[in-house]
């Protein structure tokens with residue numbers, strides 16, 4: 044049996060490079076609490092992402108929860124169900140109510156033409172999700188938010204390093220959350236960050252992630268613990284050095300898929316957005332009217348040890364944990380349901396060879 048090809052493969056630096064990066068920790072014995080690695084990573088990410096403020100977290104999900112707590116919103120948040128569990132759970136777990144807006148079937152982000160109809164006097168924010176490296180229609184979202192006085196909080200977990208007409212995804216909206224989970228384009232093993240333009244938030248997020256401790260004898264805020272440790276920050280410092288090269292390699296794989304699967308009746312590929320430099324985070328293919336269903340393709344690939352992923356499926360407003368809750372109804376978001384039922388993200392990572400892409404496409408087209 045051939046070796047297993049998974050949907051993704053975590054980026055890692057050379058073993059020697061990582062060892063060199065962590066070596067001084069055996070002298071300092073400084074393992075966490077915003078040490079040198081943490082500070083350096085914040086500085087380097089600020090430059091890479093071109094954003095004035097960044098706060099690192101243990102993971103993307105805690106960054107999202109802390110974002111909602113730190114911004115201080117409480118009420119209805121307009122979002123989409125076409126996302127990872129984290130987005131919806133963060134809204135619910137912080138005592139807010141998600142209001143589900145459908146997505147558009149071009150780039151799978153929030154359908155901006157449907158947002159205004161969902162706004163009520165309880166609406167406090169819009170929490171759109173950039174999907175697969177595609178960006179939301181940020182200009183339209185800004186216009187609506189300004190008109191109704193709403194916060195714009197992006198789940199940018201899929202959009203690390205993406206730019207639109209030169210503007211970094213990190214600088215969009217009031218706050219953008221990134222995940223540095225092992226499966227993401229840029230990883231710190233586990234990790235996450237909030238990026239923002241308003242410096243007043245810096246202290247709020249610092250308090251939230253470190254118990255509100257302000258000095259050895261001063262605790263000024265009821266915060267929790269969501270700090271990134273030094274080993275994770277060191278992994279990030281190493282991975283960041285190779286990121287541009289890794290994204291370029293993903294692009295080669297993506298273009299090979301485009302070549303082999305483009306113009307096949309019943310397979311819809313992810314269109315590149317104009318003016319957007321993608322990070323090629325995922326390679327979604329929608330099987331709609333193809334000779335095999337999405338589930339059949341999944342099984343055919345699995346039989347050859349190629350593990351694709353039904354992502355995002357199920358969509359979050361159909362999760363068992365939310366069954367029976369008002370407002371959680373897949374029929375309210377028919378486009379998200381349809382895409383969720385017919386999408387498959389194919390293997391995509393920097394070291395995916397053109398030969399493997401050809402083999403995957405061969406199985407799909409057979």
Ligand SMILES: *Cc1c(COP(=O)(O)O)cnc(C)c1O
Nearest residue numbers: 102103104127129200222223224
């Ligand atoms: C990965 C991801 C998250 C959560 O990030 P973690 O670092 O895994 O906690 C949130 N939203 C989306 C869209 C994601 O893909």
